Amino acid sequence: MSSTFQPTNPRSDRDIIDAIKAGGRHKEYAIQWLMEEYGKFMHKIQKKYGLTEEGVQDAYTDAIIGLIQQIEKESFRGESKLSTFFYRIFSNKGVDLFRKNSTKRINTVVDMPPIEDPSKNILSLLDIEDEIQNLNGFLDNMGDNCKQILLDWGFWGYGMAEIAERAGLKNADQAKRQKYRCLQKLTKMIAAAQELE
Amino acid sequence: MSDELQDRIEQYLSGEMAPHHKVEFEQELITNKQLAENVRLYMLAHAEIQFAGRELLKSYAQKAYQATKGQEKKTIFLRPMVWGSIAAAIALLILFVILFPQSSRELDTDELFAEYYVPHSAIEARNLDESEHVLREGLDNYYEKNYDKAIAALSQAADSLDGADLLLANFFLGQSYIETGKTEAALLSFAKVSEGSLYGYVSRWNIALAYVRLNKMKEAREQLKTIRSNPNYQFYHRKADELLEILPTE
Numbered sequence: 285m286s287s288t289f290q291p292t293n294p295r296s297d298r299d300i301i302d303a304i305k306a307g308g309r310h311k312e313y314a315i316q317w318l319m320e321e322y323g324k325f326m327h328k329i330q331k332k333y334g335l336t337e338e339g340v341q342d343a344y345t346d347a348i349i350g351l352i353q354q355i356e357k358e359s360f361r362g363e364s365k366l367s368t369f370f371y372r373i374f375s376n377k378g379v380d381l382f383r384k385n386s387t388k389r390i391n392t393v394v395d396m397p398p399i400e401d402p403s404k405n406i407l408s409l410l411d412i413e414d415e416i417q418n419l420n421g422f423l424d425n426m427g428d429n430c431k432q433i434l435l436d437w438g439f440w441g442y443g444m445a446e447i448a449e450r451a452g453l454k455n456a457d458q459a460k461r462q463k464y465r466c467l468q469k470l471t472k473m474i475a476a477a478q479e480l481e
Numbered sequence: 482m483s484d485e486l487q488d489r490i491e492q493y494l495s496g497e498m499a500p501h502h503k504v505e506f507e508q509e510l511i512t513n514k515q516l517a518e519n520v521r522l523y524m525l526a527h528a529e530i531q532f533a534g535r536e537l538l539k540s541y542a543q544k545a546y547q548a549t550k551g552q553e554k555k556t557i558f559l560r561p562m563v564w565g566s567i568a569a570a571i572a573l574l575i576l577f578v579i580l581f582p583q584s585s586r587e588l589d590t591d592e593l594f595a596e597y598y599v600p601h602s603a604i605e606a607r608n609l610d611e612s613e614h615v616l617r618e619g620l621d622n623y624y625e626k627n628y629d630k631a632i633a634a635l636s637q638a639a640d641s642l643d644g645a646d647l648l649l650a651n652f653f654l655g656q657s658y659i660e661t662g663k664t665e666a667a668l669l670s671f672a673k674v675s676e677g678s679l680y681g682y683v684s685r686w687n688i689a690l691a692y693v694r695l696n697k698m699k700e701a702r703e704q705l706k707t708i709r710s711n712p713n714y715q716f717y718h719r720k721a722d723e724l725l726e727i728l729p730t731e
Contacts, residue, residue, distance in 0.1 A: 299719065316541060323545030341542040348538055415525055423533035431533065438527060439534030452645035464484045470529060471482055471522040 297366040304355045307441030311352075319348055322370055329374055333382040343381050347374035415478075422473045430466035437463055482519050490523045588729065594694040597720060598687070600656050616642060616650055623653050631657040639673075647673075652680040655687060664691050686717050689724070698728050 303314035323344075330340040350373045354360045360369055423431045433451055436442040444456035444463075453459050492498040493506050510517055619634035635654040642650055655670035668691045674684040685708060692701035705721045705728075708714040714721070 296719075315538070319538065319541040320545050320548065323542075323549040326542070326546050327549065337546065341539060341546055344542045344546075345535060345539045348542070349535060415528075419529055419532040421532060421536070422529050434530050435534055435537065438530035439537075449645065461484075464487055467487060467523075467526055468482055470526045471519075474522055474525050474529070 297362065300366060301355055301360070301362075304352055308436075308443060308446055309440075312440045312442075315348065315352065318351070318370075319344075322348075322367065322374075325371060325374055329378040332375075333378045335378060335381055335385075339381050339385075340378070343377040344374060347377045350377070420474075420477060422470055422477075425473070426466065426469060429462075430469060433459065433463055434466050434470065482522070486516075486519060487523070490520050493520075494524070494527075588727070590693050590696045593724075593727070594690050597693075597724065598659065598690045600659070613638075613642070613646055616646055619650065619657075620653055623657055626660075628657045628660045632661070639670075648675060648680055652684060655684065659687070659691070664694050667691050668695075682714055682717075685714070689721070693724070693728065698730075702728055702730070 300314050300318060303310035305311075326340050326344050329335065329343065330337070335343065347370065351360075351366075351370050354369075354373070360366070423434060426434075429451060433447055436447045436450060437444075442450070444459045447463070448454065448456050448459035451459065451462070453462060489498075489506065493503065498506060510520060615634050616638040619631050619638055622628070622631035622634060632654060635650045635657060638650040639647060639654060651670045651673040655667045655674070658664070658667035658670060668688060671684040671688045671691070674680050676685070685704060689701050689704035689708065692698070692704060702725060705725050708717050709721045709725070
């Protein structure tokens with residue numbers, strides 16, 4: 285298989301699962317590989333449910349995120365092939381989209397931060413569910429450096445030493461300080477936008 | 482929001498906070514409006530990061546969609562005569578494998594290289610400042626597959642830059658040389674990428690493959706054994722094992 289994304293070609297489901305659980309570069313490469321490898325399913329699901337190109341790409345993205353979550357939560361126990369398991373998730377997303385097509389609305393998958401169950405009651409007091417449905421894409425307005433650092437840390441799960449290397453910073457401490465600053469900048473942007481509303 | 486507070490919120494939300502601190506934190510969360518607001522903003526910031534991550538994955542989905550267009554499996558009904566020919570071809574192939582085992586056949590090093598070499602895409606170009614325009618030019622040309630132009634710009638960048646930028650320049654210079662068939666030059670560039678860095682890991686793997694392409698099996702095996710013995714190269718272990726199995730020892 286030719287690839288444009290990653291420097292490696294995992295050979296088994298176990299490789300993929302281990303890489304996603306490991307986080308950081310292993311996770312990033314594995315997901316890029318998965319997205320390319322399972323890409324052919326998009327045309328099948330698109331045809332099956334009569335989806336638009338944009339729609340099937342959305343469903344595919346959400347299915348990949350769903351797969352990552354299942355692997356990280358250890359809900360995938362290897363009873364079937366990973367590709368079969370993924371196809372099931374993707375097919376369900378396709379059906380959901382097919383049903384929602386009458387309203388032409390696509391819900392994106394954005395998860396709440398990982399929250400332990402006992403905390404949920406307290407956190408529900410903060411009432412952020414509605415706000416999470418209306419995200420602004422603030423990271424795109426933060427500059428490439430902050431965006432990369434926050435994505436590396438919060439999305440891919442890179443360690444601080446690797447983040448330092450990727451961002452051209454001296455060491456892990458500097459990366460951590462930069463992450464604090466970027467996160468602070470982001471929370472200020474969110475707060476400022478809410479004041480305007 | 483202070484750094485210390487960010488750490489506390491992060492620990493609390495990830496469930497890593499010690500139980501007694503957690504009780505105190507939750508008590509404070511109910512009584513301290515400012516803390517509650519900070520936690521709320523932190524959670525929204527996290528959601529924004531996930532949103533941006535999803536957008537990134539969506540861009541991969543778009544590329545994958547285009548790349549796999551027209552690759553859907555088509556069912557082809559073959560006539561019995563065709564099936565007979567296929568069966569005969571398979572039988573001949575099996576006979577060939579039995580009569581001429583792997584060790585006695587010529588190893589196609591180019592084919593082996595192509596099977597295992599996967600270029601790393603130049604996505605990092607977006608992080609560069611304008612001051613690093615030569616490096617950006619090199620990476621952009623690499624991305625556009627203008628490898629000769631990429632080599633010219635990246636060589637210039639490698640002469641004038643240091644630190645992470647130098648590492649990037651040498652890494653993509655190595656990959657550009659690979660693409661233009663200048664494998665010896667690629668080896669030299671990859672060797673300049675420092676060990677222990679992300680690109681260092683990929684470079685070591687590429688060096689091993691470059692030796693394979695050059696039919697220098699002793700050197701290739703040495704590199705693969707180094708990869709195999711180092712836990713940092715975990716992601717390459719399986720493939721290193723496969724190659725060590727295939728490559729001749731002499």
